[in-house]
Amino acid sequence: MDMFNKLTSLFQQALETREPSVNLLDSFIDHWKGITNYYIETTDETQPVKQTDIPWRLKQMLDILVYEERQQEVEETGPCMEYLLQHKLLETLCTLGKAQYPPGMSQQVLLFFSKLLGQIQKPMLHVINVYRPVQKLICLCGLPDSQTEKEESLFLFSICSRVKKDPYVLNYILDTNKDARPQRCSSVSEEGVEGACGGSAPENSASRSTQSSSRPDTGFIQILVQLGRSQKSRVALRAKESMLLLTSIPQEDIAKLLAEQTPLCDLLAQTACELYSTIPITLHPEDIHNYTLKHWRTPLSPATVEESQSFPGQEHMDRFFCWLDYCDQLIKEAPEVLAVKLARALHQQWLTGIVQPQLLQMSEVGVLVHTALLSRCVHYTQSAVLLQELTHLLLGDDTHREQPTDTPPHTHELRYHLIKHCDHISDEISITTLRLFEELLKKPDKHILTNLVLRNLESRSYRVPGSGGAEERSGNDTEFMEESEEMEEDPFFTDSEFSGSEHFLTLSREDRKSSTHTQIAETVNSFLCLVPQEAKTSQHVQGAGHDTYVHDALISLKECSAVSADWGWPDAPKPPEVHSSSADFYEGHFLKVLLDRIARILEQPYELNLQVTSVLSQLAVFPHPHLHEYLLDPYISLSPRARSLFSTLVRVIGELMQRIQHIPDFTQRLISVRKQLIGLEEETVADHCTLLKGVIVLEEFCKELAAIAFVKLPVVDQEHLPAP
Known part of the structure; x- marks a missing residue:
């Protein structure tokens, strides 16, 4: 082989000094005859091809073709290329590769075709004596137990790289009929290339295809998808990159061809279904919730999978989520017609066909695991088109006001059951389903907020028309301040934590000249003063201050404001509608469940309380005036049988005050439980533990709501924020 390499180098130097093209052609023909003579003269059929001079001669032929092209004018075809095409050398090579003689010949043929397509710059896949052998060689790929996956993927x-460069040639690769082929825009005419070879134009030579079905040969797409699932990570990655090259071609006719005349979308969705079905039902929800996505380009060979898995069954999650991430990437980069087709295929086959029945089943274990998996799917979905399909599955398309009697089939069945699962007898299912809704609320989709909450708040029928809401208090500042002063003087509402230099949420007397400042101050203090002094513990524990809530709330507000900037939300609440008694306010299924859960905060597990308050905080930070009023304005006059978040919290505090009277050393016990929660004391089983933890969550939730209300001050007031 060293001798062959030296000969190659000498030959290349000779090529660079020779000018007459006839010498190149003679050398090209000599190398080809050297290959064909091997089959005439050899008697040893077991000798591997790498022990012959065939690989070297193929490389010399390729070098000659590349060199020749560099010496030619743009629209000229050199004599060596003419010889290759006219004498159908590629057809012969394809036959030799199929025969696998000598052993290993198929690898050499695949490599030659790959390098030829990659190194020759002029368009050539539209030439019949090129695309026909290419089609035949494609049929040799993807066979069972193939030993040439690496060469096939290359x-x-x-x-696909040539198709990306010259999209019109995709029709020749897929063998579509001539009527379906889009016009190509190459500067090199097809007739000129074929004419130079003494052949006919590909339209004429392929005319027989018009007698067959207009549906193309789809083996090319099937093989790509099959190799995309190879156990060899480099093979799988190259196959996925090949499909990405095709699907990201911007021409609409190419996208339509892939969407409507190939099984690409169905095969990708089918693969997603198969990989999802391998995920074991024995996974723990916390493992799923803490799962970190591996990008689709991440190698997933059996060895690396075994080394990296941190819990049983993770390898199956890795393979599914990598594939889902890949489909998500395809949808993001594909033209709309193809993106929509792929997203709908995933909806029909995976979401509707597999996921939905699992979420509606009776087995609590099954519901738990599949809800957790779906939550992770929502979390990692980036493309707007796929997110829309997920939202459509989970929530439906309804935007009209909900009624308490809305049940299937009059409402979206899966949405109805998922919201019921937020108040499930199983706390684990409730927590996991609430996490799913929290992930939905974090997504940049206006329909999610409208469907879950805003459609029921649009009329503002939760308040008495003409009552003194936030926007109607500007003329009553004096009365408002007097009420506030009375509240602050009441020992029951003392708030020592926010006194002195740290009292950033109250404003000075001079600042209260502004009605906006006054409203914000009173709103903030209303939440801060809800929890009685004997139920407050943060001032007794270092590091439990308020600064984090303010800065986190400000970050969340900026994110939500940026996301919703183009949603057309009003800047101020619309005038309330006048309703008859038959149009009583109903907050909707979702808010009803959340408020019901908050009303039971003293009786529920700590983790469940944290999740409920997290979802409500996520809702409260959105800058919609109706949502802000309903969740953060303590002073609205509620209509009969209506409740708000603040009124619900007031009832909880009333219940808490009654319970405190029956618990000796309540404050000390509360402080001890808080220290246990943050690891300052060893955790022990204590009486009233659920209640005490509920009180701690309640205190933190009120501080968080106060911080959210505070950061919604006008931009000029953000200078009052404390340093982080």
């Missing part, structure tokens, strides 16, 4: 990648 060959297919070379084809």
